[in-house]
Amino acid sequence: MSHLNNLSPIIAILVAVLVVLGSSLALLGSLGLVRLRSFYQRLHAPTLSYSYGALLIIIGSMMMFSLLEERLVVHELVIGIFMLITTPISLLMLGRAGLRRDRDAKLGHDEIVPPRISPGAGIEIPARDLSEYGEGMMDRRILSRSAKVEGQTDISTDEPGGSD
Amino acid sequence: MNAMLVLQYALSYAQIAMIIALGLSGWRMLYGPRAQDRVLAIDTMYINAMLLFLVIGMGNGNVFFFEGALVIAVLGFVTTACAAKFLMRGEVIE
Numbered sequence: 001m002s003h004l005n006n007l008s009p010i011i012a013i014l015v016a017v018l019v020v021l022g023s024s025l026a027l028l029g030s031l032g033l034v035r036l037r038s039f040y041q042r043l044h045a046p047t048l049s050y051s052y053g054a055l056l057i058i059i060g061s062m063m064m065f066s067l068l069e070e071r072l073v074v075h076e077l078v079i080g081i082f083m084l085i086t087t088p089i090s091l092l093m094l095g096r097a098g099l100r101r102d103r104d105a106k107l108g109h110d111e112i113v114p115p116r117i118s119p120g121a122g123i124e125i126p127a128r129d130l131s132e133y134g135e136g137m138m139d140r141r142i143l144s145r146s147a148k149v150e151g152q153t154d155i156s157t158d159e160p161g162g163s164d
Numbered sequence: 165m166n167a168m169l170v171l172q173y174a175l176s177y178a179q180i181a182m183i184i185a186l187g188l189s190g191w192r193m194l195y196g197p198r199a200q201d202r203v204l205a206i207d208t209m210y211i212n213a214m215l216l217f218l219v220i221g222m223g224n225g226n227v228f229f230f231e232g233a234l235v236i237a238v239l240g241f242v243t244t245a246c247a248a249k250f251l252m253r254g255e256v257i258e
Contacts, residue, residue, distance in 0.1 A: 003225035009167035016167075016174035019219065023178035023185075026215055030185035033192050033208055039201055042192075046208040049185065049215070057178075057215055061222050061230075068225065075230060079214070079237055086241040090207060093248035098200040100252055 003068060011067050015060045022056030025049065039098055043091060050087045055080065175223040182216040203247045210240025 004012070025048050032045030058076045065073040186209055193205035214236045221229025250256050 004168045004171055007168070007171070012167040012171040015222075016171045019178045019222070020174045023181040023215070023219065026212060027181045027185045027188075030188040030208060030212065033205060034188050039198065039204075042201065042204060046189075046204065046211065049208065049211055053215055054211070057218050061218055064222055065227065076218070079218075079230075079234055082234075082237055082241075083211075086237075090241055090244040090248065093245060093252070094200060094204060094207070097203075097248045097251040098198075101198070101200060 007064070007067055011063065015064045018056050018060035018063070022053045022060065025056070026053030029053065040095075043095055043098075047087070047091070050083060054083050172223075175219060178219045179216065179223065182212055182219060185212045186216065199251055200248075203244060203251065206247070207240060207244040210236060210243065214240070 007015075029046045029048035029050075032048070033042055036042045036045055058080045062073060062076045065076075189205045189208040189212060193202050193209065196202040196205055214233045217229050217233040217236060221227065221233070246256050
């Protein structure tokens with residue numbers, strides 16, 4: 001590592017602190033992805049590595065290459081701005097897809113594209129119990145209501161306090 | 165000379181930490197209970213690989229690892245958007 005000898009010691013210590021902090025926060029984000037218990041909790045954990053990990057490592061890299069080449073090197077900012085734009089979009093789409101899939105599984109038309117089921121088709125699929133996939137993934141009222149609907153044909157007894 | 169050694173150890177620690185983070189998110193991708201967990205884990209793996217490329221480029225003093233990191237970031241966004249659209253609607257382009 002001969003190129004590191006051209007750095008001044010203060011900048012070297014500063015870059016070392018930035019890189020260690022950024023990689024530790026990214027490691028914490030992946031650890032949270034493993035440790036948390038529900039999908040909606042797990043959605044928050046990798047944002048540590050999306051925001052803080054990428055930001056600190058990019059700042060350290062910019063500082064180090066600017067001092068090595070003795071000019072202003074800012075091309076890491078492209079990655080930073082790209083991450084800043086694309087991370088909310090992808091996580092928002094993923095969260096909405098998860099909500100849609102969970103609602104379909106709770107209402108009982110899982111694994112079948114919903115517009116293809118007409119109400120009078122006679123297809124009766126029971127609601128799935130999602131409670132082993134995490135906390136708060138299933139409320140018991142929908143399960144009991146679908147069991148009740150199977151018994152009687154009148155669906156007009158809806159509770160006013162909806163389940164969503 | 166001592167500060168160089170500190171920076172060298174810090175870069176080695178950062179590479180090892182990013183590899184461990186890749187392994188953890190790979191575990192979630194293999195054992196995730198539902199499909200959206202796996203997609204989220206693949207997105208995290210892309211970001212961790214991008215940061216690993218940046219750290220390797222800093223350790224080598226090579227600027228060209230930056231372009232690999234940029235390609236990985238773009239591919240990760242496209243992959244996550246397509247997979248989320250597929251999970252949402254059942255089709256990617258409709």
